[in-house]
Amino acid sequence: MTTVLLAFGALAAFLVCLASPSTVFAADELSAGDTAWIMTSCALVMMMTLPGLALFYGGLVRSKNVLSILMQCLISAGLVSVVWVIFGYTIAFGEGNAFVGGLAHVGLSGITPDSLSGTIPTYVFVMFQAMFAIITPALMIGAFAERMRFGPYLAFIGIWVVVVYAPLAHMVWGGGWIGESGALDFAGGLVVHMSSGFSALAAAIFLGKRRGYGREPMPPHSLPLTVIGAALLWVGWFGFNAGSQLAADGIAALAFLTTNTATGAAVMTWVVVEWLHRGKPTVLGAATGAVAGLVAITPGCAFVSPLGAIAVGVGAGFICYGAVTLLKPALGYDDSLDVFGVHGVGGAWGALAAGLFVWSAGAAGPEVSWTAQVPKQLVSIVFTAVFCPAMTIAILYVLKALFGDLRVTDENEAIGLDLTEHSEGAYTDV
Numbered sequence: 001m002t003t004v005l006l007a008f009g010a011l012a013a014f015l016v017c018l019a020s021p022s023t024v025f026a027a028d029e030l031s032a033g034d035t036a037w038i039m040t041s042c043a044l045v046m047m048m049t050l051p052g053l054a055l056f057y058g059g060l061v062r063s064k065n066v067l068s069i070l071m072q073c074l075i076s077a078g079l080v081s082v083v084w085v086i087f088g089y090t091i092a093f094g095e096g097n098a099f100v101g102g103l104a105h106v107g108l109s110g111i112t113p114d115s116l117s118g119t120i121p122t123y124v125f126v127m128f129q130a131m132f133a134i135i136t137p138a139l140m141i142g143a144f145a146e147r148m149r150f151g152p153y154l155a156f157i158g159i160w161v162v163v164v165y166a167p168l169a170h171m172v173w174g175g176g177w178i179g180e181s182g183a184l185d186f187a188g189g190l191v192v193h194m195s196s197g198f199s200a201l202a203a204a205i206f207l208g209k210r211r212g213y214g215r216e217p218m219p220p221h222s223l224p225l226t227v228i229g230a231a232l233l234w235v236g237w238f239g240f241n242a243g244s245q246l247a248a249d250g251i252a253a254l255a256f257l258t259t260n261t262a263t264g265a266a267v268m269t270w271v272v273v274e275w276l277h278r279g280k281p282t283v284l285g286a287a288t289g290a291v292a293g294l295v296a297i298t299p300g301c302a303f304v305s306p307l308g309a310i311a312v313g314v315g316a317g318f319i320c321y322g323a324v325t326l327l328k329p330a331l332g333y334d335d336s337l338d339v340f341g342v343h344g345v346g347g348a349w350g351a352l353a354a355g356l357f358v359w360s361a362g363a364a365g366p367e368v369s370w371t372a373q374v375p376k377q378l379v380s381i382v383f384t385a386v387f388c389p390a391m392t393i394a395i396l397y398v399l400k401a402l403f404g405d406l407r408v409t410d411e412n413e414a415i416g417l418d419l420t421e422h423s424e425g426a427y428t429d430v
Helices: 002-019 032-060 063-093 122-144 150-173 189-207 223-245 250-278 283-297 306-331 339-356 370-403 410-415 417-422
Strands: none
Touching: 032 063, 032 122, 032 223, 063 122, 063 150, 063 417, 122 150, 122 189, 122 339, 150 189, 150 370, 150 417, 189 283, 189 339, 189 370, 223 250, 223 283, 250 283, 250 306, 283 306, 283 339, 306 339, 339 370, 410 417
């Protein structure tokens, strides 16, 4: 009897230790909780592309082009999923030099179900990073919407992910020089938003303006679709930012909170500024403000305080509104859906703000100060703003040599890409 009681006592003590919040597990031990959270985050980030971004962009274009936008988002998920497993992951996260990863993990060679990245299976880490790689080229679609041929588009995003996105991800997150220099980018202000925004601007200028741009009205064909898409992006962004901690812990909780707080501040700021500037607040403005806030908080979501997140969101509302309503008309480029104004400019502001409002209790730690951090952030911003569009232009010149004109013909553009590129129509009369 005594032996049985001692056994039960030992078991109870063991269970208490497991349940104790102070219990510390080794970094190379699998955590079921962390794994479940990151797998959930993968699904949330995939939802950002399909259907979130697809509906957001689909509602903003004219009805004759909505299916082409949905198709481009859908094919980004299909193509990049394959490219990431074969080449993308190893270039981004394989052991390499300061600029690019090595080829040890081509086809995920050397990775097994037992491989761990921290407390989660490496396969889950590969999948989570694949979701980022999928949405980044899809973000660019909005800048050159309604005018690029589907075949060249496929080639463009396939090459871009390998030669632009993956190397930049390595430089920031995979042991490359930007991350090693101390620049902060928790969830992709540089890697996702600046890279897509600045590359999208380069592509839009390279392809030229839409027929009738500046002379014909080109209003969104379905703002309800756009708002639904923006709402899905907002929800999915919790996995995007909080999931980037790769653990279910206090830093993930901070990122979760700051993501929502900055977005709310950006929505309110955009609406108020628009109300004062144009006399009426618009649904499109509120939706765009939400995305601007989400973009801006991404690089610093785990590095700033909740009050700092409000400052980030307010700045995003002002700065991105100015980029969309003042900068674009002044410079005259045709960024169809304001990818540069929201993602490029918003990502740059967010990367700078991560240094300006860095918080001693956040993931950067108490030793980091804004005076020391801001110069590092500026270097990373300038490099990204030059590297990504330069590489994008080089890719487009190569594709033009291979495919000829990358744009649809004037006649097909007038008819719409849904019919001319895919032989389908989004809306039919019976």
